[in-house]
Amino acid sequence: MPVRDLKARTGNEAMAEAMRQINPDVVAAYPITPATEIVQIFSGFCADGLVDTEFVAVESEHSAMSACIGASAAGARVMTGTSSQGLSLMAEMLYIAAGLRCPLVLAEVNRALSAPINIHCDHSDTMSVRDAGWIQIFSENAQEAYDNLIQAVRIAEHPDVLLPVMVTTDGFIISHGLEAVQLLPDAEVKSFVGRYQPKYSLLDTDHPITVGSLDFTDYYFEHRRQVAEAMDKARSVILELGEEFARRFGRSYGFFEGYRLDDAVIAIVVLGSTAGTARVAVDALRNQGIKAGLLKLRVFRPFPARELAAALSNLQAIAVMDRSDTLAGTGGPLFHEVRSALYDLGSRPRVVNQIYGLGGRDITVEDIQEVYMSLHRLAAEKESLPPVQYLGVRE
């Protein structure tokens, strides 16, 4: 890629830029660190007349998501952004957005949940709403955040899906880190996202509809079953759009990305920005002759269990890196799902969990190298490991 195509952008700036190019009909949002800038910058675009968006400044995140749902039911293309406590305050409405099949897109910046109060990155906020019926896509850097947000619009609005999508970055690490990002021309983004053609609209008074009617023992179950089906259908839509994006813009996206995984004996599974750090660790270990690999998961919902199991089946030992904890005493949410995905394999790799980086605790190349070395000893039967460990916490 010629250097002149690259612009210096933080994750938040890159997401705001994607929103400008998408030019949604409605954005309703409330500020929260470290996501504030996304909608702050975007509201500047509105004030400068660079977008046609109706910007709704609301009094809380609960109201933000409520306004988004109303606008979506009216047939608008809708986006918002939030983080941490903001996402928690939205939680009630997140379930409603999915249940009413509103194809909203949310730029979410991963941040720890109180208490104690903390504004730095971990994945507790996003993981706490993992069963809300939202598609969840993680980004490793500002470029991926930008690309993912553009693809999210098409994924959400696909007639087989009609589910809300949250695209996440890691608080401060991506949201405020300045990186080189290749921005697409406005016209290219406009043509990629196309026009949203809602099947129903509350504003279409010639065809009046009811949204959110009471659904008792006789229908609720069927409507929830539909959401499960839509989530399943999203799998092929995500892959097809990833391929289309690659054809048009040269960067390919799937459910996950492997790094030196094909001939690896040991590997770690990560989400988000830690993948960049882990690549350096993998290279260092490879130089020492240790067959280390990496799997960076991009799509957490729907969970690509079958594909993950196939990609990980030949390994001897795996460490799943969780930047949040279920506090069930059985490890983090990613660990639960990855280990469950491997259960049906004839011969399974050993799988352990490392919970790390809570509240923004830094994770270093050396930390990750040490995780690999413990896997190396485990694979060689020289050491046994507890199933769940806390990496980088002071004892």
Add this chain to the structure above:
Amino acid sequence: MSSAQGWRDLTVGGIIPTPGTARSYETGDWRNVRPLHSKEKCINCLICWLYCPDAAIVVKDGKVLGIDYAHCKGCGICARECPDKVHAIEMVNEAEWEEMKDNKE
């Protein structure tokens, strides 16, 4: 329930794409007090029609014809809002109404 549509055939998200379906949902059987309207006393001011939350006051040509008991939930708002001097609507307990009916027969 078994004869109702399966999940594949229902509209997504429970959207009801046709208007006026409340008409086929008979909320009248929730009622335990029944408004009785007196055509003799009624001055046809239509205040009850304005206030009824279930559109259960039946009006034709500016005159109250009676109550749509298939949808009237018996909230009593009509009786309360009917002008004091007129008092053309009386709320009667459904059980008492059954007795009144039987006595008449």
